[in-house]
Amino acid sequence: MCKLILVFTLFISINSQAFNDKMTFDQIMILKNRAAATNDLHTRKNLLERFKNLIFDRLNTIELPDLESTPDDDPRIENYRSLTEFDGYINLITLKQLGPETCEKNAVRIQASSRGNEGELPAEAKLALNILAELCQ
Amino acid sequence: MKTKPLISTTYRFLGLSALTFCLVGFDQPRPEQAEFSSTSGSLVVPFSLSNDSKRTPIIEHALDQVDKINNISTLLGELNNNGTAVCEGCQKALANIRYMQCNQKNSYLEKELEEISQQGSPLMKRILNTPIRANSIIKPVCMRMSMESRFGISSKSFRSCEPGMNRTGVRTFRPCISENYFKITQNSFDLVSSCMKDFMNPTGSVNSQKLDVRAVYALINVESGFHVNATSETGAGGIGQFTSAAIADVNRNELSNLRSNLETNSSATCNHLSTEFLAGKAPMHSAKASSCERISLSKGNPVKNMLYTFAYLTNSRQNLEKVIFRNLNYVKKFNLSPEELDKVKRALMIWSHNTGTAGTWTPVKALLNTVYRKTKVTDANKFINEIQKYMQKFPASANTSRARRRETSNYFPAITNTLNQIETNAGAGSCVN
Numbered sequence: 111m112c113k114l115i116l117v118f119t120l121f122i123s124i125n126s127q128a129f130n131d132k133m134t135f136d137q138i139m140i141l142k143n144r145a146a147a148t149n150d151l152h153t154r155k156n157l158l159e160r161f162k163n164l165i166f167d168r169l170n171t172i173e174l175p176d177l178e179s180t181p182d183d184d185p186r187i188e189n190y191r192s193l194t195e196f197d198g199y200i201n202l203i204t205l206k207q208l209g210p211e212t213c214e215k216n217a218v219r220i221q222a223s224s225r226g227n228e229g230e231l232p233a234e235a236k237l238a239l240n241i242l243a244e245l246c247q
Numbered sequence: 248m249k250t251k252p253l254i255s256t257t258y259r260f261l262g263l264s265a266l267t268f269c270l271v272g273f274d275q276p277r278p279e280q281a282e283f284s285s286t287s288g289s290l291v292v293p294f295s296l297s298n299d300s301k302r303t304p305i306i307e308h309a310l311d312q313v314d315k316i317n318n319i320s321t322l323l324g325e326l327n328n329n330g331t332a333v334c335e336g337c338q339k340a341l342a343n344i345r346y347m348q349c350n351q352k353n354s355y356l357e358k359e360l361e362e363i364s365q366q367g368s369p370l371m372k373r374i375l376n377t378p379i380r381a382n383s384i385i386k387p388v389c390m391r392m393s394m395e396s397r398f399g400i401s402s403k404s405f406r407s408c409e410p411g412m413n414r415t416g417v418r419t420f421r422p423c424i425s426e427n428y429f430k431i432t433q434n435s436f437d438l439v440s441s442c443m444k445d446f447m448n449p450t451g452s453v454n455s456q457k458l459d460v461r462a463v464y465a466l467i468n469v470e471s472g473f474h475v476n477a478t479s480e481t482g483a484g485g486i487g488q489f490t491s492a493a494i495a496d497v498n499r500n501e502l503s504n505l506r507s508n509l510e511t512n513s514s515a516t517c518n519h520l521s522t523e524f525l526a527g528k529a530p531m532h533s534a535k536a537s538s539c540e541r542i543s544l545s546k547g548n549p550v551k552n553m554l555y556t557f558a559y560l561t562n563s564r565q566n567l568e569k570v571i572f573r574n575l576n577y578v579k580k581f582n583l584s585p586e587e588l589d590k591v592k593r594a595l596m597i598w599s600h601n602t603g604t605a606g607t608w609t610p611v612k613a614l615l616n617t618v619y620r621k622t623k624v625t626d627a628n629k630f631i632n633e634i635q636k637y638m639q640k641f642p643a644s645a646n647t648s649r650a651r652r653r654e655t656s657n658y659f660p661a662i663t664n665t666l667n668q669i670e671t672n673a674g675a676g677s678c679v680n
Contacts, residue, residue, distance in 0.1 A: 162576075163576065166576045166616075169612070169616040170616050170620050174617060177617075177640055182639065182640060182652070187640065187641070190613065190641070191609065191613065191640075191641045191642070192644070194609050194612045194613045194616070194641060195605055195608075195609045195643050195644060197612060198570045198604075198605055198608040198609060198612060199605070201569065201570045201574055202566060202569060202570060204569075218499055218500060219500070219566070222496040222499065222500055222562070222604075223566050223603065223604035223605050224603065224605045224643070224644075224645065225492045225493070225496060225603050225645070232605075232643070232644035232645060233644070234644060235605075
């Protein structure tokens, strides 16, 4: 129980600067729980593909305000922006096999594509890496 | 890769008529050049290090093989035949190219260039001693305009590296565009492009690959004007304006593939590009303390920086393929001909040189999932223009400052506009042969 609370807290802290979409977070928890329950590569691949499709559906469902009249820093715009960026990182993940090599290759790909001006990894990339860690081990 | 463009300058085109601006689509052929002339003539590897048409096997001392080649006239003959047979106008344009008179302030590369032509590595010597092809992949007149117009003669957006230095030295003037300097630049790009076209676009048609090279030319034109030692205030350096992060990305993600591709190329010269310029775990170190490796002639530039530029762009292209163009959910949103889809992919690849890969996919996906939620993309030019707005509205996390939103959204249009200016004023149609 304590471990679960710790994991949940850690998960929340990683997400604290990423998008704010409950439906997506619920799906992330489902994905991680189901991935943790199996060591089967095929099952985990299917879980990942299902998750990718869910994010895509979400991005094609969320209603946005009129972009011309809404400021760039509007929370709804920022939320959509963040979820879209996260979607890209998730779509970079390929599970050819389970193990440290897969973890490393995918992590490098995510980190490289997020590269800011020599700066910190964005929250969206950190969240994707967190999910990757559950999937590839 | 995030690059910060150098301070914009006023473009001056020597001896040319007044500029005419014609905003055309990036890949549209000029009216007077409906299709590319010649066949793949300009895309062949421009010079050979071996008389033997078979690929020289890669052995530990491969360069020893090069030293055994004595029949220089055959090599030069092979080169010149390609030049004159195909593009008579190009030959004339090449003959009219004039070089600068160097002075004390701008001649700092001349001694090193002379040394390289006499005592440099085999491939660098060939690059400096081989006449420029009139039908080089990128027309020499265009290259000349790039080197002349990106920075003014009194610009100090350059640094020099003394022999033995690892970190770049003081700011200095734009190098003198002497014959040697022009030749090393033109021939290096000609060689690297011809060897890298398959790596960048392995399944592309000849025309598609030529357009890729044209796009890379246009990008480098804006980034550095093809000046080997252009250096930004942020430390981005060389032909492709590489930052430490971008160099590290190439070393980690693309170097191994790049080497493998060059070393299995059917051209021995391409094989040597790898062994001569990409040896070691990190041919170009990413640390700022090694910044001379991005700009110094003695460290294999401009060839090495050009190789890294192609490699970085290829990596971006592959990631964008994965995230968008090979993603079944997103593929369905496009209803474009293969050529038009190629145009979009090429634009995104170039854009990502400034924005980073996430910096390109984020606005593109936002556009696809909103405006194109229920319709399909049917107009490539319109789509590319729309991306510009979405770069402002939906940037990646690393590009959310006001300055970066402006910079990223203007990046590709600026490259397109500059290319159009050059192609209009060079008077030679498209810059690619």
